[in-house]
Amino acid sequence: MFTLRELAKMIDHSLLQPSMTDADLLAGCELARLYSTATVCIKPYAVGMAKTVLEGSGVGVCTVVGFPHGGSTISLKVAEARQACKDGATEIDMVVNIGKVLSEDWRYVKKEIYAILKECHKHGAILKVIFENDLLPKDKYKIKLCKICSTLGVEFVKTSTGYGYTKQPDGSYNYKGATTADLILMRKHCAPEVQVKAAGGIRTLEELLKVRELGVTRIGATATVAILEEAKKRLGIEADTAAAPVSTSDGY
Secondary structure, eight states: OEEHHHHHTTEEEEEOOTTOOHHHHHHHHHHHHHHTOSEEEEOGGGHHHHHHHHTTSSOEEEEEESTTTOOSOHHHHHHHHHHHHHHTOSEEEEEOOHHHHHTTOHHHHHHHHHHHHHHHHHTTOEEEEEOOGGGOOSHHHHHHHHHHHHHHTOSEEEOOOSOOOEEOTTSOEEOOOSOHHHHHHHHHHSOTTSEEEEESSOOSHHHHHHHHHTTOOEEEESOHHHHHHHHHHHHTOSSOOTTOEEOOTTOO
16 A cells, blocks of 8 residues: 555656756656655756755755766766756766676776765765666676675666667667566665666556565656556545555555
8 A cells, every 4th residue: 555645755757858948847847846756857957947946845856977878987977966966966866887887897887886976975965876777688787786786885776767779679779668577686686775766668557556566666757647647546536645545456
């Protein structure tokens, strides 16, 4: 059983589409305030605006570092994190250097994550490390990343950016995003205190409840309205009723 508020606080409302205008971002922040989500995950240049709009709302400001490909130098990623925190971000989602992961240069990967984690903590922010699982063909890479993040004390591991498109058998480009198998694997191989964020493809209440049952505590979503309006419908409510429970009796 979950309350509407608990479901809302599982959502980082994603505002990362490159074509989003300032007006779109402002509207997204207002929507996050209305539904009282955990955060808005917003493009880095708009962190200051989001902080102002969301002041006193209980909705945090999240942004991204090394997004979406993860190939920036460590110093640039640290500088991005520092600037974001100074602008008002309280949560940072960083993309690992995927090429270094696939090269199994674990010393570099650990150094990078540690440097950004240290910068985040200096400013009182938390770090979520994005693996981009669609680009990691073997579980051993994901397991090693879980172990590194656990050793360093990272707050969250995250499945995907939502932009890790790979070539499909039919020649088109798409992504799998947060798969059940990956979520089970990440929860199993992370320390209990490291939380799991699912991103990529979670668009319905049923999908949110399903990943919650797998141990996920946060999702990245653009379908925030659809998810939470469906929760309200299931509860039979029109307004904010944070105490009302949502049943998960349908198997999720």
